[in-house]
Amino acid sequence: MPKRGELTPLNGQHMRETTFIQQNQQKWAKYEERLYQSCPDADQLREMFVHITDDLAYARTFYPNRSVHHYLNGLAQQIFRLFHRSQYPPFGQILSFWTDEMPRLLWESRRALGLSFGLFILSMAIGVVSSHADPDFARYILGEQYVNMTLENIERGDPMAVYKNTPPLGMSIGIAANNVSVALMTVLSGVFTSLGTVLILIRNGIMVGVFQYFFIERGLFWPSFLTIWIHGTLEISAIIVAGAAGLTIGSGLLFPGTYTRRQAFQRSARRGIFLFLGLVPVFVLAAFFEGFLTRHTEAPDALRLSFILLSLLLVLGYFVALPWWKARQRSFENVFNFYEPVIPMREPILFSAIKNPAETLSDAFRLLFRHLSSVARYSLLASGATSGAWWLQKSVRPARLSLPNASSALFSANDARSWLAQVGNLHEPFLLGAEALLLCTISVACLRLLQREMPEDFRNAHRGRWYWPLAIGSVICCAGTLVIANNLGTVVAYSWAVFLSLWLNSLYFSFVGQRLPLYRLLFQPRAWLGAGVIGLVSGALFGLSLIANPLTVGALVEFFRWLIPAQAEWQQTYYQLASMLWVSFSFHICWMLATWGGALEYFSLREKEVAWYLFQKIDQVGICSCIRGLARE
Numbered sequence: 001m002p003k004r005g006e007l008t009p010l011n012g013q014h015m016r017e018t019t020f021i022q023q024n025q026q027k028w029a030k031y032e033e034r035l036y037q038s039c040p041d042a043d044q045l046r047e048m049f050v051h052i053t054d055d056l057a058y059a060r061t062f063y064p065n066r067s068v069h070h071y072l073n074g075l076a077q078q079i080f081r082l083f084h085r086s087q088y089p090p091f092g093q094i095l096s097f098w099t100d101e102m103p104r105l106l107w108e109s110r111r112a113l114g115l116s117f118g119l120f121i122l123s124m125a126i127g128v129v130s131s132h133a134d135p136d137f138a139r140y141i142l143g144e145q146y147v148n149m150t151l152e153n154i155e156r157g158d159p160m161a162v163y164k165n166t167p168p169l170g171m172s173i174g175i176a177a178n179n180v181s182v183a184l185m186t187v188l189s190g191v192f193t194s195l196g197t198v199l200i201l202i203r204n205g206i207m208v209g210v211f212q213y214f215f216i217e218r219g220l221f222w223p224s225f226l227t228i229w230i231h232g233t234l235e236i237s238a239i240i241v242a243g244a245a246g247l248t249i250g251s252g253l254l255f256p257g258t259y260t261r262r263q264a265f266q267r268s269a270r271r272g273i274f275l276f277l278g279l280v281p282v283f284v285l286a287a288f289f290e291g292f293l294t295r296h297t298e299a300p301d302a303l304r305l306s307f308i309l310l311s312l313l314l315v316l317g318y319f320v321a322l323p324w325w326k327a328r329q330r331s332f333e334n335v336f337n338f339y340e341p342v343i344p345m346r347e348p349i350l351f352s353a354i355k356n357p358a359e360t361l362s363d364a365f366r367l368l369f370r371h372l373s374s375v376a377r378y379s380l381l382a383s384g385a386t387s388g389a390w391w392l393q394k395s396v397r398p399a400r401l402s403l404p405n406a407s408s409a410l411f412s413a414n415d416a417r418s419w420l421a422q423v424g425n426l427h428e429p430f431l432l433g434a435e436a437l438l439l440c441t442i443s444v445a446c447l448r449l450l451q452r453e454m455p456e457d458f459r460n461a462h463r464g465r466w467y468w469p470l471a472i473g474s475v476i477c478c479a480g481t482l483v484i485a486n487n488l489g490t491v492v493a494y495s496w497a498v499f500l501s502l503w504l505n506s507l508y509f510s511f512v513g514q515r516l517p518l519y520r521l522l523f524q525p526r527a528w529l530g531a532g533v534i535g536l537v538s539g540a541l542f543g544l545s546l547i548a549n550p551l552t553v554g555a556l557v558e559f560f561r562w563l564i565p566a567q568a569e570w571q572q573t574y575y576q577l578a579s580m581l582w583v584s585f586s587f588h589i590c591w592m593l594a595t596w597g598g599a600l601e602y603f604s605l606r607e608k609e610v611a612w613y614l615f616q617k618i619d620q621v622g623i624c625s626c627i628r629g630l631a632r633e
Contacts, residue, residue: 017062017063017068020058020059020063020068021068024055027051028052028055028072028075031048031051031052031075031079032075034048045079048079049076049079052072052075052076052079053076055072056069056072056073056076059072097278098278098281100326100331101274102274102275102278103318103322103323103326103332104323104326104332105271105274105275105278106241106275106319106322106323107323107324107326107327107332108271109244109245109247109248109271109275110323112244112245112247112248112251113240113241113244113319115244115247116201116240116241116243116244116247117240119198119201119202119205119243120201120204120205120208120236120239120240120243121205122205123201123202123203123204123205123206123209124205124206124208124209124212125209126202126205126206126209127141127205127206127207127208127209127210127211127213128209128210128212128213130206130210131209131210131213131214131217132213132217137210138210138211138213138214141206141207141210142207142210142211142214147214149162150162150214154218154220158297159215159218159220159223159224160223160224160227160294160295160297163227163290163294163295163297164295166291168291168292168295169291170291171290171291172287172288172290172291172292173287173291175286175287175290175291176283176284176286176287176288179235179238179239179283179286179287180280180283180536181491181536181539181540181543182200182204182239183238183239183242183276183279183283184242184276184536184537184540185200185540185543185544186200186201186239186242186243186245186246187242187245187246187249187272187273187275187276188246188249188537188540188541188544189246189544190245190246190247190248190249190250190272191249191250191253191269191544192250193250193253193254194246194247194249194250194251194254195250196246196544197243197246197247197249197250198247200243200246201239201240201243204239208232208236211228212224212225212228222301223297226297226301226304226305226308227294227297227304228294229308229311230289230290230293230294230304230307230308230311231286231287231289231290231293231294232286233308233311233312233315234282234283234285234286234289234311234314234315235283235286235290237282237315237319238279238282238283238286241275241279241319242275242276242279244275245271245272245273245275245276245279246272248268248271248272248275249265249268249269249271249272250268251268252264252265252266252267252268252269253265253268266362270358270362273358273361273537274358277358277533293307348453348455349363349366349367349453349600351454351455351600351603352603352607353604353607354604354607354608355600355604357526357529357530357533357534357601358533360530360534360597360600360601360604361533361534361537361597363596363600364534364593364596364597364600365593367449367450367453367596368589368592368593368596370453371449374445374449375589375592378442378445378588378592379442379585379588379589379592380585382438382439382441382442382584382588383581383584383585383588384581385434385438386423386434386435386438386580386584387577387580387581387584389430389431389434389435390422390423390431390580392430393428393430393431420482420485420486420490421486423435423482423486424482424483424484424485424486424487425486426483432479432482432483433475433479435478435479435482436475436476436478436479436481436482437475437478438588439478439481439482439588439591440474440475440478442588442591442592442595443474443478443500443501443504443591443595444474446501446592446595446596446599447504447505447508447595447599450596450599450600474500474504477500477503478500480496481493481496481497481500484496489539490538490539490542490543490587490590491535491536491538491539491540492535493535493539494534494535494538494539494542494590494591494594495531495532495534495535495536496531496535497535497538497591497594497595497598498530498531498534498535498594498597498598498601499527499531499598500595500598501594501595501596501597501598501599501601501602502527502598502599502601502602502605504595504598504599505598505599505602505603506602524605526605526608527601527605530597530601530605531598531601534593534594534597534598534601535594537593538590538591538593538594538597539590541586541589541590541593542586542587542590545582545583545586545589545590
């Protein structure tokens with residue numbers, strides 16, 4: 001007689017599905033009871049996982065399209081997650097990223113790290129040599145206002161007074177936000193075959209060299225060194241590592257190796273993004289030092305020098321020595337390689353899986369590239385409608401509206417602020433309402449495109465519906481997002497857009513079994529983390545689109561000048577209109593990315609909270625469809 005849990009073949013063939021379920025259902029029920037215990041034993045979990053995977057392998061072989069296969073797969077996932085948590089508590093899982101996975105990424109990116117360091121040091125040397133050769137070079141790099149303010153502080157006997165003029169808390173928050181955005185821009189600029197990352201590294205290196213030589217030239221090297229490098233040791237080191245992350249992203253495009261260029265880029269992009277996420281605490285700590293510690297120039301020199309040396313020891317120990325030591329001890333062989341699996345662009349998106357923010361963002365990018373023609377079409381139509389509404393409003397009240405100037409050959413963020421200030425202005429309700437209606441329409445189009453990606457059974461259970469109360473509420477929320485973008489910036493606005501997408505999904509699929517209300521999402525750290533990551537990436541992409549504006553808008557203006565020769569004022573109008581179209585087009589594309597990211601985050605959070613899909617499959621276990629009285633196995 002076989003033992004309970006063993007698979008018994010019938011007449012040399014595999015058993016029927018109903019017999020398989022009857023033979024093992026008591027064992028599975030016992031396993032489910034153990035899963036709900038407060039502290040399950042690790043050895044029991046290991047034994048359960050081995051038995052369930054054996055049953056799952058058998059079900060995959062003989063019942064690949066049956067419900068028992070899905071049930072066992074979900075049960076195996078639950079056991080695996082619980083076993084992983086029993087080995088690593090929640091705080092331990094977060095800590096293991098910086099103790100195991102981040103050193104592995106640093107070791108595998110060591111060549112890019114060395115190249116980034118070399119570029120930064122060379123750029124600092126260029127800044128020093130240029131400042132020595134041209135006394136006015138510092139004014140060109142640092143700006144007239146900052147140089148004049150610093151000279152006044154030197155005359156008053158307090159050259160480092162710039163660090164004392166702002167309250168420490170507000171200063172730390174502002175510096176942290178700025179440093180994180182600069183680092184993210186450095187990382188994402190790697191998509192331009194690393195050229196954008198190289199330019200940002202050179203710019204920051206020259207700026208640091210000019211800034212330090214500005215005080216050396218006036219005999220203030222030691223006071224400036226003891227003040228600047230209290231926070232600069234961590235801050236500059238993190239910028240160099242961010243440069244290595246950007247070079248890593250670009251290497252996937254330049255040197256794909258045995259992968260296709262798209263697969264190599266997917267792999268390198270995941271590595272670069274994870275490197276950036278590991279740097280965020282370093283930037284926050286550096287901003288805290290700059291806001292609260294740098295201002296104390298009256299502290300003893302020995303204390304400040306010791307603090308700088310300790311910071312340098314921490315940087316060298318974590319970014320250089322720890323990865324080298326772990327590689328020598330072969331510790332990386334036991335670390336899960338979370339970025340190696342390359343997901344094909346046409347691989348179906350899993351709506352029932354629990355994903356981290358990086359995986360959600362990766363799926364959002366896959367949706368963006370899959371529906372690139374629809375994305376471009378919707379964004380162009382929305383941009384044209386926005387421009388039409390602007391010109392219509394300008395014809396009524398010409399004094400209230402103005403387009404950005406084309407006086408500079410380089411495009412600045414003032415153009416984006418000018419456009420956002422007009423479409424997100426409460427004093428311009430026509431423009432605000434028109435753009436909010438367009439954003440609401442784009443969001444619904446994103447949900448409909450997302451619904452096409454669902455499997456047939458999942459789509460039948462998630463038939464979305466759209467009704468007037470939801471439409472009115474969505475337009476109001478979109479208008480609020482524009483106001484936020486105008487006052488707080490696009491990164492905050494895109495983060496809010498993720499929460500808006502979570503709410504839209506909750507209502508759009510409202511009649512489906514168990515839905516997750518928005519108030520429950522607001523109390524989940526995962527939702528805040530996902531919204532922050534997706535908002536940062538969307539805002540950074542919008543910033544990159546502004547950097548690319550001179551090439552795009554300049555080429556478009558030249559095309560109009562060649563096609564329709566015009567006077568100088570009309571050329572100015574061409575530039576202004578093309579600039580507004582480009583900013584609007586980029587804003588709408590990034591909005592669609594944030595909307596898809598929020599939608600996918602909703603399904604992941606809902607599955608984590610209520611396990612809707614898993615319970616649906618459990619309810620279907622043992623239910624077989626019949627054809628003319630015969631069970632279809």
